[in-house]
Amino acid sequence: MTLLSKESIALNIEVNSPEEAISVSGDLLMKAGVIRKEYIDAMVDGFKKVGPYIVVAPGIAIPHARPEYGALESGFSIVRLRTPIKFGHKMNDPVQLVCAMASNDNNGHIEMLRMLSSILGDSSKLAKILTAKDISEVYQNISN
């Protein structure tokens, strides 16, 4: 499992805005070497321009940008917010999980989308992510 490392998971993070939540999720990817800094800016800009559609399901946002904005590899991060925050989505607010994703090629991208949707679309896995006590518990739950 290479798309997610333990270092790319952060729990009970406190943020004051959707932009800050996106930045935190992007920072994790940058530290993992998946993206360059400009990719984070592109994700924040994308959210400002195209809006809250990245909130794909109740409580879940998937910020992303185009590969050419500094994606070096394929990967995603998981940020669980202590206090859910509004992204401005009519039905799916507030957001508690922010999973930034990046990929540098199409195959990696499709593989990652499949993986993310199979994890987050599985209600028992999702419940475990939302209630896990620590990062190892989240990681194990996803790796299984």
Add this chain to the structure above:
Amino acid sequence: MYIVSVCGMGFGTSLMLLMDIQSIAKDFGYEVDGEATDLGSAKGKKCDFMVASSEIAAELSDQDVPIISINNLLDKEELKQKVLPLIESIAKEESK
């Protein structure tokens, strides 16, 4: 049949929708071709229907094909309930 899935950038949630719809269709014996695209390029594209998240679908209301609006992109059941009846009726038309 040919469908267009739409999102803000054309390769994130739209691709996810397209893959999920193709797999639902396949389960029921239908073959669906399509493309994932961004909002700007989607307008005016020829297709049997368009599908997008509710936020994006609202922007497509001026199109003259059916627009399917999805609230929860991770909920395969919602997707199936909204898309399958349309796929079935299009397939029926095609086989006439």
